[in-house]
Amino acid sequence: MTAGLLAHQLFIDPLPVGPGLAWTLALFLPLVAGVAVAYKTIKLTNLAHVPGQALRLFIQITLFMAAAAFLLAGFAR
Amino acid sequence: MPPDALAPTAPAPSGPAERRAPAPPRRGVVISVAAAAAGWVLPGLGHLLAGHVARGLLLATTLGSLWLGGLLIGGLSVVDRQADPAWFLGQALIAPSLVADRYRARLVAQHRAAHPDAPGGRLVPADTPPFEPSFGRARELGTLYTSLAGLLNLLAMLDVVYRPAPRTDGFRLPGATP
Numbered sequence: 641m642t643a644g645l646l647a648h649q650l651f652i653d654p655l656p657v658g659p660g661l662a663w664t665l666a667l668f669l670p671l672v673a674g675v676a677v678a679y680k681t682i683k684l685t686n687l688a689h690v691p692g693q694a695l696r697l698f699i700q701i702t703l704f705m706a707a708a709a710f711l712l713a714g715f716a717r
Numbered sequence: 718m719p720p721d722a723l724a725p726t727a728p729a730p731s732g733p734a735e736r737r738a739p740a741p742p743r744r745g746v747v748i749s750v751a752a753a754a755a756g757w758v759l760p761g762l763g764h765l766l767a768g769h770v771a772r773g774l775l776l777a778t779t780l781g782s783l784w785l786g787g788l789l790i791g792g793l794s795v796v797d798r799q800a801d802p803a804w805f806l807g808q809a810l811i812a813p814s815l816v817a818d819r820y821r822a823r824l825v826a827q828h829r830a831a832h833p834d835a836p837g838g839r840l841v842p843a844d845t846p847p848f849e850p851s852f853g854r855a856r857e858l859g860t861l862y863t864s865l866a867g868l869l870n871l872l873a874m875l876d877v878v879y880r881p882a883p884r885t886d887g888f889r890l891p892g893a894t895p
Contacts, residue, residue, distance in 0.1 A: 651785070651790060667858050671858070674780075
Protein backbone atom coordinates (compact mmCIF):
# COMPACT_ATOMS: atom_id res chain seq x y z
CA MET A 641 0.00 0.00 0.00
CA THR A 642 2.68 2.50 1.04
CA ALA A 643 4.94 1.48 -1.83
CA GLY A 644 2.03 2.00 -4.22
CA LEU A 645 1.34 5.46 -2.84
CA LEU A 646 5.00 6.44 -3.03
CA ALA A 647 5.23 5.25 -6.62
CA HIS A 648 2.17 7.27 -7.61
CA GLN A 649 3.03 10.18 -9.93
CA LEU A 650 0.58 13.06 -9.63
CA PHE A 651 -0.92 14.20 -12.96
CA ILE A 652 0.72 11.21 -14.67
CA ASP A 653 -1.00 8.26 -13.00
CA PRO A 654 -4.76 8.22 -12.36
CA LEU A 655 -6.28 8.51 -8.92
CA PRO A 656 -7.46 5.22 -7.42
CA VAL A 657 -11.12 6.11 -7.89
CA GLY A 658 -13.45 3.71 -6.18
CA PRO A 659 -17.17 3.08 -6.32
CA GLY A 660 -19.62 4.72 -3.98
CA LEU A 661 -21.40 7.99 -3.34
CA ALA A 662 -18.44 9.67 -1.64
CA TRP A 663 -16.23 9.36 -4.72
CA THR A 664 -19.10 10.39 -6.98
CA LEU A 665 -19.71 13.58 -5.02
CA ALA A 666 -16.02 14.31 -4.57
CA LEU A 667 -15.46 14.16 -8.32
CA PHE A 668 -18.77 15.56 -9.56
CA LEU A 669 -19.24 18.63 -7.37
CA PRO A 670 -15.92 20.34 -8.24
CA LEU A 671 -16.70 19.86 -11.93
CA VAL A 672 -20.11 21.52 -11.57
CA ALA A 673 -18.63 24.34 -9.48
CA GLY A 674 -15.92 24.99 -12.05
CA VAL A 675 -18.37 25.02 -14.94
CA ALA A 676 -20.74 27.35 -13.06
CA VAL A 677 -18.05 29.86 -12.09
CA ALA A 678 -16.38 29.87 -15.52
CA TYR A 679 -19.68 30.25 -17.37
CA LYS A 680 -20.91 33.09 -15.18
CA THR A 681 -17.51 34.82 -15.38
CA ILE A 682 -17.90 34.94 -19.14
CA LYS A 683 -21.62 35.70 -19.17
CA LEU A 684 -22.03 38.48 -16.60
CA THR A 685 -21.00 42.07 -17.15
CA ASN A 686 -20.55 42.85 -13.48
CA LEU A 687 -18.17 40.46 -11.76
CA ALA A 688 -19.64 41.30 -8.35
CA HIS A 689 -22.67 39.19 -9.28
CA VAL A 690 -20.60 36.10 -10.14
CA PRO A 691 -20.59 34.39 -6.69
CA GLY A 692 -24.35 34.53 -6.24
CA GLN A 693 -25.21 33.66 -9.82
CA ALA A 694 -22.64 30.86 -9.92
CA LEU A 695 -24.02 29.40 -6.71
CA ARG A 696 -27.51 29.49 -8.20
CA LEU A 697 -26.32 27.75 -11.38
CA PHE A 698 -24.39 25.20 -9.29
CA ILE A 699 -27.55 24.29 -7.38
CA GLN A 700 -29.62 24.14 -10.57
CA ILE A 701 -27.17 21.80 -12.34
CA THR A 702 -26.85 19.57 -9.28
CA LEU A 703 -30.61 19.29 -8.82
CA PHE A 704 -31.26 18.60 -12.50
CA MET A 705 -28.50 15.97 -12.61
CA ALA A 706 -29.89 14.30 -9.49
CA ALA A 707 -33.40 14.34 -10.99
CA ALA A 708 -32.08 12.86 -14.24
CA ALA A 709 -30.22 10.18 -12.28
CA PHE A 710 -33.35 9.19 -10.35
CA LEU A 711 -35.37 9.16 -13.56
CA LEU A 712 -32.87 6.96 -15.36
CA ALA A 713 -32.59 4.67 -12.34
CA GLY A 714 -36.36 4.33 -12.39
CA PHE A 715 -36.32 3.37 -16.06
CA ALA A 716 -33.51 0.90 -15.52
CA ARG A 717 -35.45 -1.04 -12.86
CA MET B 718 -33.14 71.77 -51.57
CA PRO B 719 -29.71 71.98 -49.94
CA PRO B 720 -27.47 68.93 -50.54
CA ASP B 721 -27.21 68.17 -46.82
CA ALA B 722 -30.95 67.64 -46.60
CA LEU B 723 -30.71 64.11 -48.06
CA ALA B 724 -27.65 63.04 -46.04
CA PRO B 725 -28.37 60.54 -43.25
CA THR B 726 -28.17 62.10 -39.86
CA ALA B 727 -27.55 60.41 -36.52
CA PRO B 728 -30.67 60.16 -34.39
CA ALA B 729 -30.77 62.69 -31.62
CA PRO B 730 -30.42 61.26 -28.10
CA SER B 731 -33.85 60.69 -26.73
CA GLY B 732 -33.17 60.65 -23.00
CA PRO B 733 -30.61 61.79 -20.44
CA ALA B 734 -29.29 58.26 -19.93
CA GLU B 735 -28.61 57.89 -23.64
CA ARG B 736 -26.80 61.22 -23.71
CA ARG B 737 -24.61 60.25 -20.74
CA ALA B 738 -23.49 56.79 -21.96
CA PRO B 739 -20.44 57.08 -24.22
CA ALA B 740 -19.84 54.51 -26.94
CA PRO B 741 -17.80 51.53 -25.69
CA PRO B 742 -14.16 51.67 -26.74
CA ARG B 743 -13.27 49.30 -29.57
CA ARG B 744 -10.20 47.23 -30.25
CA GLY B 745 -8.78 46.35 -33.64
CA VAL B 746 -9.42 42.93 -35.17
CA VAL B 747 -5.77 41.94 -34.97
CA ILE B 748 -5.59 42.85 -31.29
CA SER B 749 -8.78 40.90 -30.54
CA VAL B 750 -7.55 37.81 -32.38
CA ALA B 751 -4.18 38.08 -30.63
CA ALA B 752 -5.97 38.21 -27.28
CA ALA B 753 -8.01 35.12 -28.24
CA ALA B 754 -4.81 33.31 -29.24
CA ALA B 755 -3.25 34.24 -25.91
CA GLY B 756 -6.34 32.81 -24.22
CA TRP B 757 -5.83 29.57 -26.12
CA VAL B 758 -2.21 29.34 -25.00
CA LEU B 759 -3.15 29.94 -21.36
CA PRO B 760 -6.79 30.29 -20.24
CA GLY B 761 -7.51 33.81 -19.05
CA LEU B 762 -4.37 35.31 -20.53
CA GLY B 763 -6.33 36.97 -23.33
CA HIS B 764 -8.57 38.76 -20.86
CA LEU B 765 -5.54 39.80 -18.82
CA LEU B 766 -3.83 41.30 -21.85
CA ALA B 767 -7.03 43.01 -22.97
CA GLY B 768 -7.27 44.78 -19.62
CA HIS B 769 -9.96 42.62 -17.98
CA VAL B 770 -7.66 41.65 -15.13
CA ALA B 771 -10.16 40.31 -12.59
CA ARG B 772 -12.07 38.35 -15.24
CA GLY B 773 -8.84 36.94 -16.61
CA LEU B 774 -7.62 35.83 -13.20
CA LEU B 775 -10.97 34.19 -12.45
CA LEU B 776 -10.95 32.36 -15.78
CA ALA B 777 -7.34 31.28 -15.34
CA THR B 778 -8.14 29.88 -11.90
CA THR B 779 -11.31 28.03 -12.82
CA LEU B 780 -10.35 26.72 -16.24
CA GLY B 781 -6.83 25.88 -15.11
CA SER B 782 -8.21 24.02 -12.11
CA LEU B 783 -10.63 22.06 -14.29
CA TRP B 784 -7.91 21.08 -16.74
CA LEU B 785 -5.39 20.17 -14.04
CA GLY B 786 -8.14 18.39 -12.11
CA GLY B 787 -8.80 16.21 -15.14
CA LEU B 788 -5.14 15.23 -15.35
CA LEU B 789 -5.06 14.65 -11.60
CA ILE B 790 -8.08 12.33 -11.71
CA GLY B 791 -7.42 10.45 -14.93
CA GLY B 792 -3.68 10.79 -15.35
CA LEU B 793 -1.80 11.54 -18.52
CA SER B 794 -3.65 8.93 -20.56
CA VAL B 795 -6.89 10.96 -20.67
CA VAL B 796 -5.31 13.26 -23.26
CA ASP B 797 -4.96 10.82 -26.13
CA ARG B 798 -5.38 12.01 -29.70
CA GLN B 799 -5.27 8.52 -31.18
CA ALA B 800 -7.57 6.73 -28.74
CA ASP B 801 -10.20 9.47 -28.24
CA PRO B 802 -10.08 11.85 -31.22
CA ALA B 803 -13.55 13.33 -30.56
CA TRP B 804 -12.77 14.19 -26.94
CA PHE B 805 -9.40 15.50 -28.01
CA LEU B 806 -11.13 18.11 -30.16
CA GLY B 807 -12.51 19.63 -26.98
CA GLN B 808 -9.27 19.19 -25.06
CA ALA B 809 -7.25 20.85 -27.82
CA LEU B 810 -9.08 24.13 -27.19
CA ILE B 811 -6.54 24.57 -24.39
CA ALA B 812 -3.03 24.57 -25.82
CA PRO B 813 -1.32 22.70 -22.94
CA SER B 814 -3.37 19.65 -23.97
CA LEU B 815 -1.25 19.45 -27.10
CA VAL B 816 1.88 19.46 -24.94
CA ALA B 817 0.42 16.75 -22.68
CA ASP B 818 -0.54 14.59 -25.68
CA ARG B 819 2.92 15.04 -27.18
CA TYR B 820 4.57 14.08 -23.88
CA ARG B 821 2.32 11.01 -23.53
CA ALA B 822 3.06 9.95 -27.12
CA ARG B 823 6.79 10.34 -26.49
CA LEU B 824 6.63 8.18 -23.37
CA VAL B 825 4.68 5.51 -25.26
CA ALA B 826 7.12 5.61 -28.20
CA GLN B 827 10.10 5.21 -25.85
CA HIS B 828 8.35 2.31 -24.13
CA ARG B 829 7.57 0.59 -27.44
CA ALA B 830 11.16 1.07 -28.62
CA ALA B 831 12.43 -0.54 -25.42
CA HIS B 832 9.90 -3.40 -25.67
CA PRO B 833 9.56 -4.24 -29.36
CA ASP B 834 7.88 -7.58 -28.60
CA ALA B 835 4.99 -5.93 -26.72
CA PRO B 836 1.62 -5.93 -28.51
CA GLY B 837 0.45 -2.71 -30.14
CA GLY B 838 -2.68 -0.74 -29.40
CA ARG B 839 -3.69 0.88 -26.16
CA LEU B 840 -1.33 0.27 -23.25
CA VAL B 841 -2.59 -2.00 -20.49
CA PRO B 842 -1.07 -2.48 -17.02
CA ALA B 843 0.33 -5.88 -18.06
CA ASP B 844 2.66 -4.05 -20.47
CA THR B 845 4.34 -2.28 -17.49
CA PRO B 846 4.08 1.10 -19.22
CA PRO B 847 5.91 4.24 -18.01
CA PHE B 848 2.65 5.60 -16.66
CA GLU B 849 -0.44 3.87 -15.35
CA PRO B 850 -3.21 3.85 -17.96
CA SER B 851 -6.59 4.89 -16.62
CA PHE B 852 -9.81 3.00 -17.16
CA GLY B 853 -13.42 3.21 -16.06
CA ARG B 854 -14.66 6.11 -14.01
CA ALA B 855 -11.26 7.78 -13.56
CA ARG B 856 -10.76 7.91 -17.32
CA GLU B 857 -14.31 9.11 -17.98
CA LEU B 858 -14.14 11.90 -15.43
CA GLY B 859 -10.64 12.97 -16.34
CA THR B 860 -11.66 13.18 -20.00
CA LEU B 861 -14.81 15.10 -19.06
CA TYR B 862 -12.91 17.60 -16.91
CA THR B 863 -10.29 18.35 -19.56
CA SER B 864 -12.79 18.51 -22.44
CA LEU B 865 -15.19 20.77 -20.57
CA ALA B 866 -12.29 23.04 -19.66
CA GLY B 867 -11.44 23.27 -23.36
CA LEU B 868 -15.02 23.98 -24.42
CA LEU B 869 -15.39 26.68 -21.77
CA ASN B 870 -12.10 28.14 -22.95
CA LEU B 871 -13.63 28.42 -26.43
CA LEU B 872 -16.39 30.57 -24.91
CA ALA B 873 -13.73 32.65 -23.16
CA MET B 874 -11.82 33.13 -26.42
CA LEU B 875 -14.98 34.27 -28.22
CA ASP B 876 -15.80 36.54 -25.28
CA VAL B 877 -12.45 38.31 -25.41
CA VAL B 878 -12.89 38.93 -29.14
CA TYR B 879 -16.27 40.63 -28.76
CA ARG B 880 -15.94 42.23 -25.32
CA PRO B 881 -15.29 45.99 -25.47
CA ALA B 882 -12.07 47.29 -23.97
CA PRO B 883 -12.47 48.27 -20.33
CA ARG B 884 -12.82 51.90 -19.38
CA THR B 885 -11.08 51.34 -16.06
CA ASP B 886 -7.35 51.17 -15.54
CA GLY B 887 -5.37 48.11 -16.48
CA PHE B 888 -2.59 47.28 -18.84
CA ARG B 889 -3.78 47.18 -22.43
CA LEU B 890 -2.46 45.68 -25.61
CA PRO B 891 -0.78 48.26 -27.84
CA GLY B 892 -3.36 49.77 -30.13
CA ALA B 893 -6.26 49.41 -27.71
CA THR B 894 -8.16 52.67 -27.67
CA PRO B 895 -9.14 53.97 -24.25
